[in-house]
Amino acid sequence: MSKVLIFGGTTEGRLLTQKLCAAGHEVTLSCATEYGRELVQEGPKVSVLAQRLDARQMEHLMRQGFEFVCDTTHPYAREVSKNIRQAAAAAALPYLRLLRSEDARGEAFSPEELKRIHEEPDAQAAARWLKKTQGPIFLTTGSKDLPSFSDPELIARIWLRILPMRDSLETALSLGFLQPQIIAMQGPFSQEVNEALFHHARAKFLVTKDSGDVGGYGAKLQAALTSGMEVVVLKRPQEEGYQWQELLAFFHSFSI
Incomplete structure (x- = not known):
């Protein structure tokens, strides 16, 4: 059996930890926050580290007898994946990137519905697009992208859904978002829950990442x-x- 280091507090990271442990592998799951640690049960073959690591720290960790490195971080965590990949190369370990499956529901949308889906390359571009519009915005891209939407004119229009974590809430409040605008909930959410929240916010626009079915993108x-x-x-x-x-x-x- 192998000694495996998994990076990522995602659903896939937790599921892979369970699967490999059940198969007899020794697994260490490295996630960035204590919140991620709380979602995983440690045991004889499972240990969890909750700390943000830079590339140097990742490499040091990898040299602790691991045979494989699995990257199950969020598909939009580009900088983190880059650091993991570079650290694995420096430690001469196989780097295994788990790809998140895309949601297939888009094939069922009508031409008129597809016209209402606008793809933007990043958060800054999305914010520029939204500034040309009017009406309430429901923002679900996560706390790391909030600075891109911190223009006072946009903040006044935004309902924000983020994870119920202290640092996420502190980031939102420090940028000028008000408590009544913030919905702190752990997803993924069903279509019915999303519809209820959108209705409550009277939202005209949804801003989201393509997080795949695992992340609830299709239902959203x-x-x-x-x-x-x-x-x-x-x-x-x-x-x-x-x-x-x-x-x-x-x-x-x-x-x-």
Whole structure:
């Protein structure tokens, strides 16, 4: 059996930890926050580290007897993935990137609905697009992108949904978002929950990342289009790596 280091407090990171542990591998899951640690049960073959690491610290950790490095971080965490990849190369360890599957529901949307989906390359471009519009905005891209939407004219229009974490709330409040504008909830959410929140906010626009089915993107997109909203999607970075079943098959070959 192998000693595996997994980076990512995502759903996939937690599921992969469980799968590999059940197969007999020794797993360490490295996530950035204590909140991520709380979602994983440690045991004889599972340990969890909750700390933000730079590339040098990642490399030092990797040299502690690990045989494989798995990157299950969020598909938009480009800088983190870059650091993990560079650290793995420096430590001479295999780097295995888990790709998040895309949601297939877009194929079922009508031409009129597809016209209401606008793809932008990044948060700054999305903010510029929104400044040309009017009406309430429902923002779901996460606390790290909030500075891009901190223009006072935009803040006055935004309902913000973020994770219920202290640093996320502090970031939002420090940028000028008011408490009544902030919804702190842990997803993913069903279409019905999304529709209820959009209705409560009287939102005309949804801003989201393409986080795939695991991240609830399909249900969120369907809810927005059903509610007659315009949707601004931050383009997902292109990556190479393993699909879920491919990665499980890779480790299965070491369990035989």
